[in-house]
Amino acid sequence: xxxxxxxxxxxxxxxxIRENVIDFLSGTFPPEILKKxxxxxxxxxxxxxxxxxxxEHFSDIVYTCFCKDKELRIALLFEHKSYAAPYxxxxxxxxxxKIWETNIKQNEPFNVxxxxxxxxxxxxxxxxxxxxxxxxxDEALYRFIPEFEYLLTDLSNYSNEEIKDSAFRRVSLQIxxxxxxNIYDEKYLEDKLKxxxxxxxxxFEEEEGxxxxxxxxxxxxxxxxxxxxxxxxxxKEISEEGGKLSMTIAARLIEKGKMAxxxxxxxxxxxxxxxxxxxxxxxxxxxxxxxxxxGVEGLKILEKISTITSLEKLEAIKEAVKISRNVExxxxxx
Numbered sequence: 001x002x003x004x005x006x007x008x009x010x011x012x013x014x015x016x017i018r019e020n021v022i023d024f025l026s027g028t029f030p031p032e033i034l035k036k037x038x039x040x041x042x043x044x045x046x047x048x049x050x051x052x053x054x055x056e057h058f059s060d061i062v063y064t065c066f067c068k069d070k071e072l073r074i075a076l077l078f079e080h081k082s083y084a085a086p087y088x089x090x091x092x093x094x095x096x097x098k099i100w101e102t103n104i105k106q107n108e109p110f111n112v113x114x115x116x117x118x119x120x121x122x123x124x125x126x127x128x129x130x131x132x133x134x135x136x137x138d139e140a141l142y143r144f145i146p147e148f149e150y151l152l153t154d155l156s157n158y159s160n161e162e163i164k165d166s167a168f169r170r171v172s173l174q175i176x177x178x179x180x181x182n183i184y185d186e187k188y189l190e191d192k193l194k195x196x197x198x199x200x201x202x203x204f205e206e207e208e209g210x211x212x213x214x215x216x217x218x219x220x221x222x223x224x225x226x227x228x229x230x231x232x233x234x235x236k237e238i239s240e241e242g243g244k245l246s247m248t249i250a251a252r253l254i255e256k257g258k259m260a261x262x263x264x265x266x267x268x269x270x271x272x273x274x275x276x277x278x279x280x281x282x283x284x285x286x287x288x289x290x291x292x293x294x295g296v297e298g299l300k301i302l303e304k305i306s307t308i309t310s311l312e313k314l315e316a317i318k319e320a321v322k323i324s325r326n327v328e329x330x331x332x333x334x
Contacts, residue, residue, distance in 0.1 A: 007120075007183075007219075011118070013215040020172055024076075026039070037065050038067070042063050042065045050098075058077045059078050060078070073113045073114070075113055079120075083123045083313065087133065092115050096115070116152075119153070119154045122156075124154075160192070172212045178196045179196065194238070197234060217235075282311070286317055289322065308334075
């Protein structure tokens with residue numbers, strides 16, 4: 001799958017390192033599950049099971065691992081939006097079916113799949129059971145609901161100190177989690193940048209450390225508005241090679257920007273017009289859906305919706321209107 005934004009790319013680069021995944025699982029998995037896994041057998045599955053319905057919300061990296069003598073899959077799903085996905089269980093169910101359909105096509109036994117969601121958005125994640133989507137269900141009917149769970153790592157639940165000192169052991173994973181946790185608070189991140197880089201002072205002298213540092217620099221340049229000069233000056237204080245690397249990457253990106261500048265300028269007006277058209281179309285679809293489903297009560301929240309300019313958020317609201325049980329569930333997204 002094409003990586004569409006710098007958050008996805010950084011996630012892929014961080015968790016393609018097997019040792020980082022072992023450290024992540026060791027720091028976040030429930031002990032009763034972790035003790036049954038043979039992490040020495042952890043192997044990356046190079047397939048992605050993200051379909052068209054899911055790629056706007058998730059990217060994935062999948063590993064196989066043995067639990068006693070049975071192979072299972074651990075699916076690391078990165079929620080790359082800045083807000084929590086509504087009705088996550090439905091999205092995860094689509095994802096699990098992709099894996100099991102692959103088992104059928106390849107004439108394999110079904111794998112148990114442990115879905116692990118990594119979230120670094122700004123909204124608080126509400127962890128619900130699938131059965132909670134169904135209102136006033138008689139106890140006798142629960143057996144018809146495909147109940148399953150997922151493991152959540154919400155980085156907002158960790159302090160920076162916990163990430164550095166207790167949750168994770170590997171330097172690269174500590175730095176990656178710190179950057180992802182704070183990427184939306186640029187002023188704070190800029191103030192703490194030297195302290196975060198300081199963790200990797202010795203690591204950045206190694207070949208692997210420099211490769212990882214390149215990923216870090218590109219992530220900062222592409223996912224934040226922190227000035228290149230600030231990144232360069234900060235890294236110079238930590239690592240001579242890191243300072244050189246940051247300057248080289250900045251120069252490449254600037255040159256690339258110059259080459260693309262004229263074409264981008266020509267297309268920008270066209271894209272903006274298309275974007276505005278899509279926004280108005282989605283708002284109109286939301287209005288029709290609300291009126292048909294909830295009548296006057298549904299139309300009361302249109303004023304709030306009219307102020308939203310995020311295409312992604314409007315798409316989430318449109319999807320929520322289809323499967324919501326009441327207006328209050330939609331209002332929680334506003």
